[in-house]
Amino acid sequence: MSIIAQRKDRQKKEMREGILQAAWxxxxxxxxxxxxxxxxxxxxxxxxxxxxxxxxxxxxxxxxFTKDGFALLQADLHAxxxxxRKPSKQLExxxxxxxDFAFSQKEYYQLMFGLGIPTxxxxxxxxxxxxxxxxxxxAVRDALAAGSQSEVDPMLKFHTxxxxxHGLVSIQMIESNRPNxxxxxxxxxxxxxxxxxxx
Amino acid sequence: MSIIAQRKDRQKKEMREGILQAAWxxxxxxxxxxxxxxxxxxxxxxxxxxxxxxxxxxxxxxxxFTKDGFALLQADLHAxxxxxRKPSKQLExxxxxxxDFAFSQKEYYQLMFGLGIPTxxxxxxxxxxxxxxxxxxxAVRDALAAGSQSEVDPMLKFHTxxxxxHGLVSIQMIESNRPNxxxxxxxxxxxxxxxxxxx
DNA sequence: CAATTTTCGCTAACAGTGTTAGCAAAGATA
DNA sequence: TATCTTTGCTAACACTGTTAGCGAAAATTG
Numbered sequence: 316m317s318i319i320a321q322r323k324d325r326q327k328k329e330m331r332e333g334i335l336q337a338a339w340x341x342x343x344x345x346x347x348x349x350x351x352x353x354x355x356x357x358x359x360x361x362x363x364x365x366x367x368x369x370x371x372x373x374x375x376x377x378x379x380f381t382k383d384g385f386a387l388l389q390a391d392l393h394a395x396x397x398x399x400r401k402p403s404k405q406l407e408x409x410x411x412x413x414x415d416f417a418f419s420q421k422e423y424y425q426l427m428f429g430l431g432i433p434t435x436x437x438x439x440x441x442x443x444x445x446x447x448x449x450x451x452x453x454a455v456r457d458a459l460a461a462g463s464q465s466e467v468d469p470m471l472k473f474h475t476x477x478x479x480x481h482g483l484v485s486i487q488m489i490e491s492n493r494p495n496x497x498x499x500x501x502x503x504x505x506x507x508x509x510x511x512x513x514x
Numbered sequence: 515m516s517i518i519a520q521r522k523d524r525q526k527k528e529m530r531e532g533i534l535q536a537a538w539x540x541x542x543x544x545x546x547x548x549x550x551x552x553x554x555x556x557x558x559x560x561x562x563x564x565x566x567x568x569x570x571x572x573x574x575x576x577x578x579f580t581k582d583g584f585a586l587l588q589a590d591l592h593a594x595x596x597x598x599r600k601p602s603k604q605l606e607x608x609x610x611x612x613x614d615f616a617f618s619q620k621e622y623y624q625l626m627f628g629l630g631i632p633t634x635x636x637x638x639x640x641x642x643x644x645x646x647x648x649x650x651x652x653a654v655r656d657a658l659a660a661g662s663q664s665e666v667d668p669m670l671k672f673h674t675x676x677x678x679x680h681g682l683v684s685i686q687m688i689e690s691n692r693p694n695x696x697x698x699x700x701x702x703x704x705x706x707x708x709x710x711x712x713x
Numbered sequence: 714c715a716a717t718t719t720t721c722g723c724t725a726a727c728a729g730t731g732t733t734a735g736c737a738a739a740g741a742t743a
Numbered sequence: 744t745a746t747c748t749t750t751g752c753t754a755a756c757a758c759t760g761t762t763a764g765c766g767a768a769a770a771t772t773g
Binding site: 428429471472474475477478479480481482483485486487489497500501504505508509511512 | 627628670671673674676677678679680681682684685686688696699700703704707708710711
């Protein structure tokens with residue numbers, strides 16, 4: 316590849332990054348509903364079709380953010396897990412990390428789960444999501460191995476775990492007036508109950 | 515009120531009903547994303563502004579369906595509860611009813627929780643939702659009273675219960691390829707674990 | 714019954730949205 | 744320098760929610 320082609324390639328990546336950054340700024344300032352291709356074009360000071368040379372359509376931009384979101388969540392879960400040895404403590408820490416991610420990165424979480432309904436066919440095949448769930452599955456498997464129930468299906472328990480976490484987050488996002496202290500209590504109650512069911 | 519005003523009132527209600535029916539048909543055939551005021555106007559064979567004389571805006575139409583959805587869910591939960599005496603059995607049956615509602619009335623459930631993000635400020639103040647949660651709170655309270663833990667906050671447990679249910683439904687709606695038999699297993703596992711935590 | 718007022722429902726428009734065809738200018742190659 | 748490729752633009756299409764303004768029909772009044 317010629318030196319000139321290299322530069323073009325670099326510029327292409329820079330512009331792609333610029334589009335994502337501009338989009339992210341709009342989302343943080345005005346929410347997902349306010350995100351439009353024209354606003355992105357305005358922000359990067361290019362015309363609308365330029366955006367389409369970097370992303371097939373708007374969904375592709377959202378999909379990128381979904382992937383990024385799962386990657387970030389996975390990193391958080393991994394860090395929380397690494398901080399503990401005991402499987403039950405790991406699950407506890409991961410639950411808190413999950414909860415923290417959802418509320419400190421609301422925009423990401425809402426896109427990953429809330430607005431994901433139309434594009435959910437694709438989301439299932441996103442590798443970033445698989446890595447993310449793998450992190451949880453592993454922790455559940457370890458906790459189950461540490462217990463006495465060898466006949467229980469780890470996948471079943473993983474689903475229960477994830478459902479509890481996502482359910483808590485979703486419900487608590489609707490009830491935004493409730494104090495955070497109680498929200499954490501609910502989380503701890505639910506997770507401790509789940510962990511007991513593994514022993 | 516004159517006889518003529520009565521007729522007008524009746525016609526107004528009929529048209530309002532017609533709008534909702536037309537909207538519902540569109541939603542069932544093409545999904546929420548495909549619902550537009552123009553399509554509704556076409557379906558009822560009136561012009562667009564007529565729709566706006568019966569509903570302030572599109573959100574008002576969606577809000578009506580949200581209310582209807584919560585009323586339906588409440589009825590299902592109530593019926594499931596009435597079918598049992600033992601509080602733990604009631605919670606079990608209600609969980610199944612909740613799950614059944616979510617999957618047999620997918621459109622309703624998705625509107626009530628999925629697309630509700632933009633309008634969630636209003637949704638919290640919907641009386642139909644309060645009735646719905648009251649149904650669950652009562653059952654949890656009863657189950658807790660039947661147990662030995664008098665110091666536990668029923669509201670905390672109710673939130674855990676609801677979160678588990680909503681979480682299970684949401685996650686399982688994304689993973690549409692999983693067999694239904696396993697989904698029910700996961701539900702039973704999660705709910706039985708929760709019920710144990712009340713004893 | 715005729716005149717007036719109210720109500721009704723229409724067309725057309727505004728300001729947005731995602732998306733794409735076609736063209737002009739700038740850049741790279743020969 | 745001339746040709747070719749690429750780049751990025753304008754303008755358009757087909758939608759969306761929402762509303763102003765007008766003409767006709769219906770109800771009320773004299």
